[in-house]
Amino acid sequence: MKTYKFTIHASPSERGAMEGFVTTYPMSTVYREEFDGTLENVGKRVMEIREELIKSREFEPSKGFSVDAMLWRGQRKPAGYDAKRRDRCTNYLAA
Numbered sequence: 001m002k003t004y005k006f007t008i009h010a011s012p013s014e015r016g017a018m019e020g021f022v023t024t025y026p027m028s029t030v031y032r033e034e035f036d037g038t039l040e041n042v043g044k045r046v047m048e049i050r051e052e053l054i055k056s057r058e059f060e061p062s063k064g065f066s067v068d069a070m071l072w073r074g075q076r077k078p079a080g081y082d083a084k085r086r087d088r089c090t091n092y093l094a095a
Helices: 039-056
Strands: 004-015 022-024 031-037 063-071 089-093
Touching (some): 004 039, 022 089, 031 039, 031 063, 039 063
Antiparallel strands (some): 004 022, 004 031, 004 063, 063 089
16 A cells, blocks of 8 residues: 655644534644654544554543644545545534
8 A cells, every 4th residue: 555644733622612513723733743654544543643642641521632644735636535634633522
């Protein structure tokens, strides 16, 4: 499989005003990593980062973070890139 260059970025988030919505602050950074790999590999790495952040920090109720993996500029998007976005991103909000 072809490998791509990604930036994995985690931003602070909180529960939104409407049920089921999450408000993210993308200009702030909780975690950032450059990653080379396939679409499947980056999805696994995003979940590993999620678990690391949950273990290493305490969050106030209804606060947390969002993690997303973005392709570096100049790369052609692979087939199914947009459709599989949910596999490459995750939210975490403390109960």
